[in-house]
């Protein structure tokens with residue numbers, strides 16, 4: 600992309616995120632600053648996006664908290680210590696130009712990547728409900744497109760959901776240093792049991808999994824979050840610290856091609872009579888060509904039939920992204936957020952796919968449908984990666 604396109608992109612970002620003071624200021628100033636905007640000309644084809652430059656600058660501040668500009672970043676100095684008056688741009692511009700070559704190298708080699716810990720706010724009740732179908736069996740949790748694997752550790756977080764009357768239910772470990780939160784909408788059906796059965800194995804697959812034991816990889820994941828949203832950054836940092844001690848097994852590979860081996864490895868040596876394999880995916884399937892996605896269904900059906908182990912697939916994806924799980928038309932407007940669906944294979948046959956509910960892409964709100972509704976395709980959204988920011 601040429602410099603003019605890059606500057607337009609920065610301007611668009613600034614307009615879209617006028618409510619985020621720091622990132623709005625950096626993006627609008629960088630759009631008018633040829634030297635700073637030009638750093639993005641080093642990005643790989645298709646990657647010259649405002650968020651990549653913002654992440655590269657954030658990464659610099661996280662690695663160099665001694666820079667004067669770092670005081671504008673809540674992730675470095677803590678939200679209460681960020682100045683509430685003054686202009687951050689002169690100090691940030693100086694730091695950027697002093698480290699230009701380093702930033703060019705970062706934008707040339709990195710992609711923005713997410714592992715949104717608060718997605719546990721919808722995954723915990725969804726997975727608890729899926730597991731409640733077979734309460735006497737241990738879970739084998741398998742995540743497709745798991746990034747660093749932070750969501751595979753959701754049973755180690757305190758996930759608090761509040762209903763419209765103010766009553767709070769906690770999933771996972773109430774004493775956990777990682778606090779996730781969501782609210783049930785006024786029209787949500789009540790949640791089921793808050794108990795997650797014992798998890799015997801946590802396995803994930805990702806095309807490019809950052810290692811939680813590599814400080815620069817963890818810093819990059821943190822840098823891709825926005826310092827104007829300090830709660831997200833703090834939650835991420837707490838989860839990365841907690842899970843690094845005992846990280847889930849995450850393999851590098853394509854989630855479609857790698858699923859057969861992943862299922863085999865996850866269950867090898869365990870008693871099939873005691874297991875319930877629960878596969879889940881959240882905001883990952885849009886990265887996979889639509890025509891390849893049904894192969895996941897075939898793999899799960901074949902595994903369930905061959906092994907005799909019940910398999911469930913919980914999906915948290917944009918409407919229409921999960922095979923067999925498009926959004927049913929006629930629901931309210933905010934249903935276009937994330938659709939929570941379940942497919943399940945028991946004793947050689949598949950049950951009808953169900954839409955369990957809908958939610959905000961980062962778990963801020965959750966609406967459970969009761970009873971869960973059969974999924975009837977009504978529309979097919981366009982293909983291509985979608986990320987929720």
Ligand SMILES: C[S@@+](CC[C@H](N)C(=O)[O-])C[C@H]1O[C@@H](n2cnc3c(N)ncnc32)[C@H](O)[C@@H]1O
Nearest residue numbers: 713714715744746805806807853854881883886
């Ligand atoms: C938007 S992130 C979501 C990560 C995580 N599921 C979450 O909700 O925080 C999408 C992830 O899917 C991974 N991914 C994309 N295409 C993939 C593929 N074909 N096979 C495996 N992983 C893939 C990316 O590397 C990235 O980590």
